[in-house]
Amino acid sequence: xxxxxxxxxxxxxxxxxxxxxxxxxxxxxxxxxxxxxxxxxxxxxxxxxxxxxxxxxxxxxxxxxxxxxxxxxxxxxxxxxxxxxxxxxxxxxxxxxxxxxxxxxxxxxxxxxxxxxxxxxxxxxxxxxxxxxxxxxxxxxxxxxxxxxxxxxxxxxxxxxxxxxxxxxxxxxxxxxxxxxxxxxxxxxxxxxxxxxxxxxxxxxxxxxxxxxxxxxxxxxxxxxxxxxxxxxxxxxxxxxxxxxxxxxxxxxxxxxxxxxxxxxxxxxxxxxxxxxxxxxxxxxxxxxxxxxxxxxxxxxxxxxxxxxxxxxxxxxxxxxxxxxxxxxxxxxxxxxxxxxxxxxxxxxxxxxxxxxxxxxxxxxxxxxxxxxxxxxxxxxxxxxxxxxxxxxxxxxxxxxxxxxxxxxxxxxxxxxxxxxxxxxxxxxxxxxxxxxxxxxxxxxxxxxxxxxxxxxxxxxxxxxxxxxxxxxxxxxxxxxxxxxxxxxxxxxxxxxxxxxxxxxxxxxxxxxxxxxxxxxxxxxxxxxxxxxxxxxxxxxxxxxxxxxxxxxxxxxxxxxxxxxxxxxxxxxxxxxxxxxxxxxxxxxxxxxxx
RNA sequence: GCCUUCUUAGCUCAAUUGGCAGAGCAACUGAUUUGUAAUCAGUAGGUUGUUGGUUCGAUUCCGAUAGAAGGCACCA
Numbered sequence: 001x002x003x004x005x006x007x008x009x010x011x012x013x014x015x016x017x018x019x020x021x022x023x024x025x026x027x028x029x030x031x032x033x034x035x036x037x038x039x040x041x042x043x044x045x046x047x048x049x050x051x052x053x054x055x056x057x058x059x060x061x062x063x064x065x066x067x068x069x070x071x072x073x074x075x076x077x078x079x080x081x082x083x084x085x086x087x088x089x090x091x092x093x094x095x096x097x098x099x100x101x102x103x104x105x106x107x108x109x110x111x112x113x114x115x116x117x118x119x120x121x122x123x124x125x126x127x128x129x130x131x132x133x134x135x136x137x138x139x140x141x142x143x144x145x146x147x148x149x150x151x152x153x154x155x156x157x158x159x160x161x162x163x164x165x166x167x168x169x170x171x172x173x174x175x176x177x178x179x180x181x182x183x184x185x186x187x188x189x190x191x192x193x194x195x196x197x198x199x200x201x202x203x204x205x206x207x208x209x210x211x212x213x214x215x216x217x218x219x220x221x222x223x224x225x226x227x228x229x230x231x232x233x234x235x236x237x238x239x240x241x242x243x244x245x246x247x248x249x250x251x252x253x254x255x256x257x258x259x260x261x262x263x264x265x266x267x268x269x270x271x272x273x274x275x276x277x278x279x280x281x282x283x284x285x286x287x288x289x290x291x292x293x294x295x296x297x298x299x300x301x302x303x304x305x306x307x308x309x310x311x312x313x314x315x316x317x318x319x320x321x322x323x324x325x326x327x328x329x330x331x332x333x334x335x336x337x338x339x340x341x342x343x344x345x346x347x348x349x350x351x352x353x354x355x356x357x358x359x360x361x362x363x364x365x366x367x368x369x370x371x372x373x374x375x376x377x378x379x380x381x382x383x384x385x386x387x388x389x390x391x392x393x394x395x396x397x398x399x400x401x402x403x404x405x406x407x408x409x410x411x412x413x414x415x416x417x418x419x420x421x422x423x424x425x426x427x428x429x430x431x432x433x434x435x436x437x438x439x440x441x442x443x444x445x446x447x448x449x450x451x452x453x454x455x456x457x458x459x460x461x462x463x464x465x466x467x468x469x470x471x472x473x474x475x476x477x478x479x480x481x482x483x484x485x486x487x488x489x490x491x492x493x494x495x496x497x498x499x500x501x502x503x504x505x506x507x508x509x510x511x512x513x514x515x516x517x518x519x520x521x522x523x524x525x526x527x528x529x530x531x532x533x534x535x536x537x538x539x540x541x542x543x544x545x546x547x548x549x550x551x552x553x554x555x556x557x558x559x560x561x562x563x564x565x566x567x568x569x570x571x572x573x574x575x576x577x578x579x580x581x582x583x584x585x586x587x588x589x590x591x592x593x594x595x
Numbered sequence: 596g597c598c599u600u601c602u603u604a605g606c607u608c609a610a611u612u613g614g615c616a617g618a619g620c621a622a623c624u625g626a627u628u629u630g631u632a633a634u635c636a637g638u639a640g641g642u643u644g645u646u647g648g649u650u651c652g653a654u655u656c657c658g659a660u661a662g663a664a665g666g667c668a669c670c671a
Binding site: 157165204206280317527529532542556 | 597600606626628631633634664667670
């Protein structure tokens with residue numbers, strides 16, 4: 001395929017490349033605008049770029065359109081595309097451009113801000129201010145779909161007016177389009193809010209927007225993760241603390257959170273003293289550090305806390321477990337000497353690698369370095385720690401990127417981006433160096449020369465928010481959890497209650513005595529019905545017990561996602577499931593095909 | 596917070612132009628005793644999110660309010 005670029009040159013592009021899809025999507029957004037211009041002549045156009053797997057166009061309609069209208073617009077787009085109009089690039093002077101777009105205040109605003117060559121792309125009688133690149137004619141646009149309508153601020157600024165944004169997606173083949181639409185469907189089916197309801201994991205109430213309730217099933221999942229979290233922290237020589245949920249305003253003034261975030265903090269006045277519910281755990285952790293005097297020999301101190309924090313998020317930001325107002329950070333604060341930083345960082349990378357691989361989550365790391373301006377702390381420490389972080393990432397062998405200048409004002413950081421089973425990326429873990437709080441709180445240790453020294457402070461969270469992480473896991477596994485996480489691990493189905501219930505009860509007691517989460521379905525329903533319920537709940541092992549099994553003292557199990565029926569002795573089954581739980585075995589393949 | 600849309604039984608959804616609020620699943624009762632994804636019959640279940648208005652009459656039309664969805668803005 002051929003692509004015309006901003007400078008007018010025409011280049012050849014491979015249709016398999018992501019760049020070519022970007023061009024196609026961008027051209028499709030123009031086609032959308034062309035269709036809208038014909039259907040709604042008084043609509044004004046804003047921005048219309050390509051995005052990942054699609055495109056959008058921001059439009060100021062005189063009267064709002066509804067989802068239904070997309071069908072009509074899509075039809076018009078196909079009609080226009082079938083004309084195979086040439087997309088013609090033209091370069092204009094600023095004054096020419098201002099004349100062409102004199103009726104569109106949005107484009108005029110953009111033109112005034114452009115300092116380079118101004119180009120327009122024209123198809124039929126639709127003209128758009130655009131850098132390109134674009135395909136050569138609209139006939140190549142065949143496999144697309146308009147997806148949704150949303151509001152979006154002009155130029156991404158909440159002070160501006162909101163325009164109507166139409167999202168769509170465009171592909172080179174019908175098959176690619178179908179695959180993408182299927183993926184969207186699959187993501188909808190796996191929505192953690194839906195599965196959370198179906199599997200009774202958590203609930204939300206209008207009486208506490210953004211404050212999730214954990215139901216018994218979800219609590220099992222959560223405690224399994226927290227239990228693993230504890231083991232992992234023991235292994236890596238952490239100490240664990242719990243700091244108060246509410247602390248006085250003065251503390252937040254010292255930490256600096258009050259001036260920055262007081263609008264997002266829950267506050268209260270008690271006995272004429274102002275308090276705030278903690279939005280972060282760090283100040284509490286620092287108070288614990290300062291509770292005793294530390295020798296250089298005590299360092300590093302690795303202090304972990306599953307800390308419940310509250311943040312008053314904007315109502316429109318709330319989203320299931322992904323964005324809540326009360327959540328638990330798997331937080332830790334590490335106080336160390338400068339000479340210990342190398343070891344600490346590389347140990348942390350091992351720690352993270354273990355935590356993520358248990359859940360079958362691949363990831364990459366992003367290093368954010370010192371901002372150009374407004375940073376605090378010694379530039380030598382900045383440079384040294386950035387070098388240490390970079391080297392540790394390189395040594396880990398993991399994919400990693402650098403975001404120059406994207407660090408916080410108080411230190412460089414590593415972010416861990418997790419890839420789930422549906423090719424989505426989630427930022428979860430973070431490791432941040434902090435040169436600010438130790439200073440503000442005057443943290444120190446006594447060095448070998450008897451002098452007070454400032455420790456280096458690392459903030460780190462691996463899963464991020466437990467709530468959000470569980471939301472991610474629900475979707476990652478499609479609700480089909482591996483045995484170690486599953487709320488119910490084994491479901492027992494006696495074929496006939498009259499003859500097999502006693503044997504089923506015996507196995508139930510035996511498994512339960514070994515702390516296996518087992519349920520016994522002795523309902524008066526047919527086996528097929530109970531089997532279906534067991535599969536709907538995505539229970540890892542469903543066991544059928546009938547004459548055969550009772551007489552031979554065996555059991556027949558079926559794994560979730562498989563039709564295979566396997567008969568084994570009771571002992572063999574216990575060994576099998578105990579191994580699987582102990583090793584935290586993955587079932588991503590099962591999860592991928594889970595409905 | 597902003598734009599658009601939505602809110603009907605525990606869940607998923609119906610209800611012609613404003614005219615007696617219905618179904619499936621789940622629950623409960625009874626029958627059935629079942630060999631791998633839904634056995635049959637019956638019963639009960641609702642101030643249509645809340646609130647104010649228009650109307651002889653409102654689930655339906657209008658306003659307010661709460662919550663939710665898709666986005667935007669925000670995300671220490």
